[in-house]
Amino acid sequence: MSKCKDYLNKMNLPGDLKKLTLNQCDKLCQDVRKMLIDTVSKNGGHLASNLGTVELSLAIHRVFSSPEDKIIWDVGHQAYTHKILTGRADQFHTLRQENGISGFCRPDESIHDAFISGHSSNSVSAALGIATAMKIQQNPHFAVAVLGDGAFTGGMVYEGLNNAGKSDTNLIIILNHNEMSISKNVGSVAKYLSNMRTKEGYHKTKSMVERALDKTPVVGNPLKKALKGSKNALKNVVLHSTMFEDLGLAFIGPIDGHNIEELEKGLNAAKALHRPVLVHVNTIKGKGYAPAEENPGEYHGVGSFEIATGNPDVVLADSFSSVFGKELTELGEQHKNICAVTAAMKYGTGLQYFAKAYPQRFFDVGIAEEHAVTFCGGLASMGMIPVFAVYSSFLQRGYDQLLHDLSICNTHVVIGVDRAGVVGDDGETHQGIFDVPFLTSIPNTTIYSPSCYEELRMCLKKAVLEDSGIVAVRYPRGNDKSNYNKSQINTSYEYHDNGNGVLIVTYGRLYNNVLSACEILRNRHIECDTLKLVKIFPIEEDIIDIISSYKLVFFFEESYYHGSISEKYAAVCSNIAPVAIDYFVKHGKVADLLDELNLSPKKMANQIEEFLSYEQ
């Protein structure tokens, strides 16, 4: 392993990669694969997608010249080899650790990360912007977008392609075709691309037909008759080819994505065209590590695991996601109008139970949050009760649809907002800290933020069976670590009034931190009352009355401050000290990040103590 690092360290990267022989390339790919497996088995991360792009990454850096040529990795969870080959082999062992390198592309991490990545399907638009700037600036370099077929389930790609086709730019779009996004891809585009994948002779055939037509003025009689003898008409029909050519792009492929020589030929051909081109590359997700090749879905994003067996170090017990999924499955038994919708996150959101029990009422729509929201609106308009389970940071894509297609008509749709709050290792693009601000800006919206499994079950049931309008139930990644007395839990709030002058308000899993903070303060002879919100929005008169009765109120909140619940209560009660998040949160362990954000028990306690000491 360290030999490979030494080897890379001696090179001027990525330029010197061009000097390697094909044999040396193969050797390097083997070593990089080992490095990937070694690091991800320790740190967790995305494995299968990165094992699939080792040769592709090397070929790209041999054919193109980063940073003058700009490589834009869609989502970015397949860019580990790119990181290793652009001078980050030394730091690669710090992957996804606080102050270590990110699991996604970050322009502030390296000049070779040309654009931010994390959310799917934006790379064509970003690359077209870059290629267009190059054209205006008379810069002869290339913008190269690399995206998986999973990204093609997102509509934004088509907006990009629609503008790319006629752009006359040095734009190269590489379709990394592995037939998976996280789980198996869905929809007719996936089917279409798969058909293309197997047409190995497509490109060759097409050239031959073209040549044949050029040489032969007379074509077979029945066809000629049918097509009214027009060579052009025939050409149109016979050579009508890929959807991408319909969209005005040149097309090259399919290419074996694990054959460096073939990859380089294809990419060089693409370069030579000097016009927007799509290169179709077939790769195998998990390539080179048997457990990942066999189960690419399971090895998409993983925690640490044992290399020899592929077994995870920690077997996950229940999580908020699985509790959500199981409770919804129970509700679905009795209520035949409940539907479950996911945007390519069946397992991540715990919907596999519902999918298995009621396949006719389960819908995986691909990475298509906009469609998911409006599709739910259509279902709801017919009396169904749709439940869309989605990660907080991805729900951002459906903002207009929530507002326009659901809220105006007060349509009843339940949103399971998974990964709400600080998510951790995946960093800025995945933290769920904006759902409270953007959901509260949408009329007719109710938000619950349960602090434990039991509350989650109660809130989900109420959201589905009793509430109206948009009802969001938000819960964090991972499992429930609460151990407080659950005898009083409900879907509204829980107030512990022990006659103290200071009140601490919070919601969600932070309640556990608040209880620990109270312990710490008790040892310092400071007693606080507590108020745990469960239904956090709309804000309630009851809560205003409670808050207003205190001299000092601390409100701890795992949300971006502007648009937060603490800001809303502060706007009507003047005695609040809100502690919320006011910057993008990088990757790291959740507990460490919460500490930095002044939301750990100790920091909570310290802030309260400090404030009180000034008061005296």
Add this chain to the structure above:
Amino acid sequence: MSKCKDYLNKMNLPGDLKKLTLNQCDKLCQDVRKMLIDTVSKNGGHLASNLGTVELSLAIHRVFSSPEDKIIWDVGHQAYTHKILTGRADQFHTLRQENGISGFCRPDESIHDAFISGHSSNSVSAALGIATAMKIQQNPHFAVAVLGDGAFTGGMVYEGLNNAGKSDTNLIIILNHNEMSISKNVGSVAKYLSNMRTKEGYHKTKSMVERALDKTPVVGNPLKKALKGSKNALKNVVLHSTMFEDLGLAFIGPIDGHNIEELEKGLNAAKALHRPVLVHVNTIKGKGYAPAEENPGEYHGVGSFEIATGNPDVVLADSFSSVFGKELTELGEQHKNICAVTAAMKYGTGLQYFAKAYPQRFFDVGIAEEHAVTFCGGLASMGMIPVFAVYSSFLQRGYDQLLHDLSICNTHVVIGVDRAGVVGDDGETHQGIFDVPFLTSIPNTTIYSPSCYEELRMCLKKAVLEDSGIVAVRYPRGNDKSNYNKSQINTSYEYHDNGNGVLIVTYGRLYNNVLSACEILRNRHIECDTLKLVKIFPIEEDIIDIISSYKLVFFFEESYYHGSISEKYAAVCSNIAPVAIDYFVKHGKVADLLDELNLSPKKMANQIEEFLSYEQ
């Protein structure tokens, strides 16, 4: 005109439309066209798109049975005939007037408006949701989405199609092909569809080829050789047909959209398939009214006009949009890195001046706000200064892209937020009252809200040349009615401290109303100080100090309350009475709507007077 109304009034609509002869249909279409021209010439509204869909609307209601079959009109600005034919002929003269019928589809207006409409490209998703519910409910009816080729520039359509193809539902998608969205359509999809439009023989040819192949085992030699003699391979290449068939839909068309008989044949054929199908209908925007046929772009959305000449009743002077466009054009002269981007609103946003002067730096990306934002991010990453001019309510579509693709890297992109605040006649889906809440929830964002042309010019210049990150300059629809003393204007704030105990804070065009309110109050012997914000976000210490020095502060704001600027200041200053918007605002005249919202001069004055009387 009234004869037609009488005629329709006697019918049981829309069912009785099926009883008409084709001759009666033609007569009805003529009369409906007259009604459209008559009403729109008085009330303003969408003309050209509605003149294009008269026959299509009638054919749809003869072939399908609303409300059991659900008709979903994308955008909805082509659904006037649908409204007339579903029992709203009597009210049609109230189009777009307060308490009158909406210019878009509203489920609360009629059972025949199956889904909310206003924003583009959502109809396939909504219709698929409805068709899916029908399938689950074993309901044999149809969901029919009607969308223009303009909607196909929005990515959401492809998310819908990707899921529709394999859905096994009674979903019928009607492509109303008129080659226009508002101005001429852009991009390669438009080109592709136009090619299809002219292939009149396409469908016929295809069947003939199919028959020919079935009958003829031997095909022409050169082709046969090229294709290795395989009939299936040939079939694949020869019969590879439309993009829609690639996506798993059946395809029917193109059909003459002004021929009722042909339309009915096509729609009946689509019904008979009982699977997702796309019907391609060619229509002429503006059909039947010469000025609109000749200039469909100008007659897309119009104010009142003289029918004989087509001349508008009011010739528009400068507007905030045109002042924005002209100032940007001036800036573009000296600063060659400024680019202008629009999502199909070149004229609406005043960018025609820039487009003419610097065609290489102007980009109309189609109805594709997501792409527009990220494309700007790509441009900016290469040192360009992109300015995206977009209506407030449509910018909602780019929320995730603003947050993910721009904000995290503090990318400098200027957003011209046009139609900010209450827009008026177009109603709930078009009011620009959410941009402040959602933009303030995005880190690294600065927002200006100028109150007059001069301030707009200053703010735009500062946003483009001096500021960093996302900089939004928001301004209302229409023209500047201000007549206050402009000697002190700047891009920060203007404070008039006359030593009074009450302060009124506001921003944007409401400042005019505040000044009028002060006049009214002065006559009632109440004097107020005023503070006009220009840079409204981030909130500023200066402003907090000023506000905190008053006993009572009224903050008037043309924004949804949750996430508003007044809420933000209220959260840090306890003496604020915020007056903002807390519900969806229907259509009507702006002045009337502002009065309802307690934001007219008189209502402002009354609220302040009333509050002070209680204080005493």
